[in-house]
Amino acid sequence: MELKHAYDEARFGADRTLNLRAQLPTAAEASRRADAWLRERQASGAREVLVITGRGNRSENGLSVVRESVAKTLRTLRRVGVVDTIAEHTPGSFVVTLAPMRRLWESARRAAPAGNDRTARATPTLGLDPSTLAMLRDLAERSLDALGIRDREVFLEREMATQLSLLVRAVPDGPDRELRLRDVIRRALEEDDSRTR
DSSP: OHHHHHHHHHHHTGGGEEESTTTOOOHHHHHHHHHHHHHHHHHHTOOEEEEEOOOOTTSGGGOOHHHHHHHHHHHHHHHTTSEEEEEEEETTEEEEEEOOHHHHHHHHHHHSOTTOOHHHHHSOOTTSOHHHHHHHHHHHHHHHHHTTOSOHHHHHHHHHHHHHHHHHTTSOOSTTHHHHHHHHHHHHHHHHHHHHO
16 A cells, blocks of 8 residues: 555656545535646646545445535546546545546537627626736637638637636636636647647
8 A cells, every 4th residue: 555655646646636535625626626636737737647535434324525526526636627537446436537628618609609608798808917817818819710710800819718717717817817818828828839739
């Protein structure tokens, strides 16, 4: 068991391991933590991470409500473009491969009916630094180009708001949030550049 733990430490390290078992959260709190952490890891460019839930040995009937709740969250995150694959690593952990950032907005486009994106309309782009807005505009233009939309100006502001609403969920609050948001946008643009080469 210690050898496996050492292997996991070498493979994932503390930066790519979420140990919920050590924190003993409720099922709901574990899901919230997993959701936020996985979005942040995806935005930071991590590809493969380890999520430790515990087996539930001390739980009623030996079933881990935390594990089941996190498994459900992982399936949801796969549908929305955050998670690519989920594999049981041990009876108390999952290895999660995170999806490329482009999958996040591809999933959002499929899920949101045209003209009814309240989240995107409610996300203000005002107040962002001009360099952040320029990068966000570039990302939105690329997204519209990929859809084959020729008259981009009609849809550009809405697409910028959609992109921003997706990205801010992956960047936790803090004094340097916009700087970190710019890093995420830059990473998404670089990912798009490498995909189109």
